[in-house]
Amino acid sequence: MTQNNIETAVEVKNITKSYPGVTANDSVDFKVLKGEIHALVGENGAGKSTLVKILYGIEQPDSGEIFINDKPVEINKVDKAIELGIGMVHQEFHLVPSFTAAENIGLGQEPRNSRGFIDWDELNSEVSNIAKKYGLDVDPKLRMIDASVGIQQRTEILKTLYRNANILILDEPTAVLTPQETDELFEVIRSLVDEGKTVIFITHKLREVMEISDRVTVMRDGKVQGVSNTKDTSPEELAKLMVGREVFMQVEKEEAKPTEKVLEVKNLWVHDSRGLLAVKNLSLDVHKGEIVGIAGVDGNGQTELVEALSGLRPTSKGEVIFDGKNIESISPRKRRRAGLAHVPEDRANTGLNLKLDIWENLVGTSYFRSPLSKGGIISMKNVVDHSNNLREKFDIRTPGVFVRTGSLSGGNQQKVVIARELSEDPLLTIASQPTRGVDIGNIEAIHKQLVEIRDSGKAVLLVSAELDEVMSVADRVAVIYEGEIVEWVNPKDVDQQQMGLYMAGIKD
């Protein structure tokens, strides 16, 4: 940040935005100086997304004012935001997979030649010029379907720069990146700022806030909790502001006491939906009383492995032995009955039916059993009691259990899944990305629950692309790369850098 420059790039005053039942932004004041990297942090549901959606013209505030470069503006649609020089990189990329980088970048604003046709050469060269200027290494002719997540993200950034954005909003940009890719992204962000751009960086990873940002704004429950210079604050202080109480950054747990083997996977081969090999000759075992972690960048066979173990995907070769019995060809319900619970990575479509009420999702594994139902008739009283118990025990924040599940925040939806899965007291819980899109307070609660399961003598298989998570929660960690286990590590004996190399498939 240039200290002597006090011009503001973005200022919002007194913004309030309510949805039915919640106030997402409650008199929010937010100020971003020109040329700074401003981190916006907060739990899910804290109101960060609503705030940037208002800035980007996706949502309209109920009241309040917005100033861009000290001028009052009304941003009533996205086009207007772009016109004002605001660019946004969403968490989910908005790219056409079959288009090249340049085609995606130019989409809607293609340069024309004298005959009115699209001037592809002009577009390609302009894209590579911008890319070079900001150190964004993207081949304009690369099709997005063949591009890595990191490249796709850079393409998204280029898209905003191509539209002359001066204020870039990055929504949780590191969620999908490896440690190395994150470092590269940070270099890009620094060069953007060197060229006079302003960056608003949304995240809930405090380590990144400390590393990259100049100033930081913390939100909670729709209100701004504090604004400070990053160098004057600490992760602990920020975490406290975010959740409103002290949080432990490390998961507190004792040494694992593994006992007998509960899951044994022998030479497993699994194909993905396109018929390609996703899991290759993989073997692992999980014992009662331990948490086994699987670390790796998304898309290295974790999804297929978990689906094969839980019965959603057929195995091609190999054995899965659970509690002494071969289970590779029995149905998901029978596996559940044998004591295998599964928290799936995709909670919106697999773990939940968002169109159903909360109670309906909570009883998904138990509705057919007494006392929840008798003779095929659901006992509403018992079901509601059961649901309310789970709601209390797992701290699901909702006005009631007759609320549509889709109206909950991501973290609360995840708590519904976890509550249902753990309510059956399973022998083994397979938790796949259990804290994805979940806020810090709830992450802590979920981690605690996983450790509690372990301490009660049950087993956990934790699959996560979140390196911090695997390393702090699991007792043993397997690093997976292209469907194979690269290395087994003890999380205490290995550092982040080394793990990054394993995750990239590099073994010493």
Added chain:
Amino acid sequence: MEKFSFKDVLILFAGTIITIGIAWVLLTVTGFVPREIGKLFFEGAVVGQRNILNTLNIATPYILTSIATVVSFRVGMFNIGINGSMYIGGLYAAWAGYKFTSLGHIPHVSLCIAIAVITGSLWMLLPALLKVYAGVSEIISTIILNFVAVLFVSYMANGPFRADPIAPATPRILETAELKQYFPNSQFNSGFFIAVIIAFLTYFILKKTTFGYELRSGGDGLVGFYPSRYSSYLGIPSDRSAITGMLISGGLGGLAGGIEILGNARYFYQELLFNQGFDGILIAIVGKLEPIGGLIASLFWSALRNGGLFVDYKTEVSREIVVILLSILIFFVSAQKLVSSLERFKFVRKLDAFFTRKIK
């Protein structure tokens, strides 16, 4: 489909007012006095024993076909073939009605109804199996089956089941197979009570039984996206649910056709025209895909229809005007974006919260 809320009532109200406005204009430019026509319309819909009975009688098949739609949508299937099931169920109800000669009243009617349900249901077996095991879109297969049904019943009424040498029609059903008409001035019959019972029974089954839970968990809100991963993840047999749902849906269509024959027409003839299977889809959507919603929407719809018929009978106004007005009204009621845009008004949000609490 969102849950029913106060906003929907508001939109319905606003839609009705706008529709009345348009009707006013249409009637004035075609040279009528809107106030008088309106009065006649209201009278035809809900005033007097005869008109009320007729409205209820018209509602019977709509109730059943809208619930048939509800069931199919709830398992994630877009069944457009309910009309086909109506024809098949109607034809075989007529056949059973004249074929079995030595039965008492209750056994005979029950048998006819059972046959209508079973045949209407089996008519949907093929599209259900094709969808689940071969991935054939049920939208396409059920549309095609509608044509097949029309041609099939027309052949049967003309050939194997034909009795009358002059007209292509089955024999009249026996008195023992008739659904009782209670009043001399209306065709209103006991079929209406069957339809109402079915509405409440469907509500109970869908909401309060494990069977209903399994039906819904796979497809609720997922028409066109079946099968959902949710049900296979929980180990709920979603294929079985989808097939069962289609069979129930077809069975209700068959029942609608059967009641039309046993209660109103009393024989099946080639020119018999059913279209309630299609209107049932619209009505079900107006009723927010809830069985009781379908029941209420059917009564509303039938009142409008009967009012229109009354106007048509008493005046020179063409009955097509009613169809136009109904369509405009449906337009408003199904305008989900309009409904959600109402949320920007504070009083709407407040009232919404108030009524939601009341319902709980």
